[in-house]
Structures are given as C-alpha cells and as structure tokens.
Amino acid sequence: MKVVGLISGGKDSIYNLYRCKEEGHEIVCLANLKPKTETETDSYMYQSVGHECIETIARVMQLPLYRRIIEGGSCQIGDKYIIDKNDEVEDLFILLKAIKEAFPNVQGVSVGAIASTYQKTRVENVCQRLELTPLCYLWDANQGELLQEMLNNKIDAITVKIACFGLKHQHVGTHLKDLQPLLIILHEKYGVHICGEGGEYETLVLNCPLYHEALKIKNVKTTVLTEDKTAPVVILCVDLEEPTIPVIQNQVTYV
The missing domain is CATH 3.40.50.620 (HUPs)
Structure with a gap:
C-alpha cells in the first residue's frame, strides 16, 4: 500500500x-x-x-x-x-x-x-x-534484539538527548553502535530500556539505506537541561552541512 x-x-x-x-x-x-x-x-x-x-x-x-x-x-x-x-x-x-x-x-x-x-x-x-x-x-519487540537488528541494517544514529541513570554528558552525540554495550549493561543492572523507550535517550539518524546521501554534521551545541551527577538531562542541537x-x-x- x-x-x-x-x-x-x-x-x-x-x-x-x-x-x-x-x-x-x-x-x-x-x-x-x-x-x-x-x-x-x-x-x-x-x-x-x-x-x-x-x-x-x-x-x-x-x-x-x-x-x-x-x-x-x-x-x-x-x-x-x-x-x-x-x-x-x-x-x-x-x-x-x-x-x-x-x-x-x-x-x-x-x-x-x-x-x-x-x-x-x-x-x-x-x-x-x-x-x-x-x-x-x-x-x-525485544529491545535488545531490535537495536541489534537496526545496527545490522545499517541504521547509523547518534544520541541527541540523554536522560538516564548511567548516561553522562559525554554520551550525548555518541553513535548507537558505540553506546550499545553500555546500554546492555545498564539494562541488566538497572532495567534501563535498551531502545530508550523509557525516555532514556533520543536519537538522530545520520545515515541508513533510505538516504540517498548521509547527513554531515557541521556544528553542534550542547545544552544541559538538568545538571545531575547520576542522571543529567542533556540535549544536542545539530547544524548540518548542505547536502x-x-x-x-x-x-x-x-x-
């Protein structure tokens, strides 16, 4: 359809x-x-x-x-x-x-x-x-299996928001494939949703099989919404290059 x-x-x-x-x-x-x-x-x-x-x-x-x-x-x-x-x-x-x-x-x-x-x-x-x-x-879907399936199918995404126990300032802007091992550990220890369905993080897809051209980042601006030692809330504003x-x-x- x-x-x-x-x-x-x-x-x-x-x-x-x-x-x-x-x-x-x-x-x-x-x-x-x-x-x-x-x-x-x-x-x-x-x-x-x-x-x-x-x-x-x-x-x-x-x-x-x-x-x-x-x-x-x-x-x-x-x-x-x-x-x-x-x-x-x-x-x-x-x-x-x-x-x-x-x-x-x-x-x-x-x-x-x-x-x-x-x-x-x-x-x-x-x-x-x-x-x-x-x-x-x-x-x-099983979230651990689903995230792996996404990565297997060449979904290249970065975090543009983190709001979760165990995720720190440096994890905003991280590629999901690099964050995956930590997400699995946080899920096993604290029940964190691996795909972020509990609001743990949000993403931006930079490339995938549906794109005719990958997104290229020119600049980023990080904003801390909540300063917390265990679960800071941080967002990333992305300025892209002209395709x-x-x-x-x-x-x-x-x-």
Missing part, C-alpha cells in the same frame, strides 16, 4: 519506515510535528529534539515532507483518548487529513512505536477516523 511516514528523525521512526519498504509498501511522503519554539518542547506524543534536521532528512530521502507546528497540549493523558480540540493529538489529525487530501491513495501510516501504549492508542485513534492503517512493525542532492519540487509543505 501507499504509506506516509511519521518521522521524528530518530531511529525508531526511520527504521519502521525501512521495514515498511522491505514489506513492499510504497513511501509517498513524510510527516512531522514541529515544536513552536526552536528548543525541545515537553510532549507526551512527539520527539522534538533534532527537529532542526527534519527538512534535510526529507531532502536526502528525496520525498515530500508535510509539517505542522504543534498547537495543542497534552490534555488527555489517560489510557484512552477522548477527542479534545485542545490536545496535541488533534495536530496529528489535521496533518494526516491534509496529507490524505493531497495523496488520496494513501492507505497506511508508518509509526515507530515500540512500547508506548499511550502513543500507539492515539495514533490508532487518528488513523481510524481517517480510515488509514497504522503500520507498527517494531511494536512489542549535495537537490531539493525536489514542493519539498516542504506546512499545514
């Missing part, structure tokens, strides 16, 4: 999109929810750290990108989602509705959820209303 990829720039959303293609689906466009500010926003639903790289990712994937600035908040935080016009979930509804109008043949939505029932339930609610099929190939691959027509559309 024809599929729109919900992407954050992180490993889960990008790898699920890779799995969609491996399953024979056609990726027609990408979709992203962007924070109002230039810094990370507090959201139950969306990864916002790394948002400055999303349009470049669309360019190296040579796919049109649809974006919407997040207007709503986390109003409905229960297990079940009740439609609320002020909730951030409705931003996703508006975004996917616009994409369905632009691509009437779109049938599926690629979703990188692994263990968050909160996120999966809400995406399913939106998809049901729009008569779209959510494709969640990573759901309920050599051209911008496609109507590359980015805001709705």
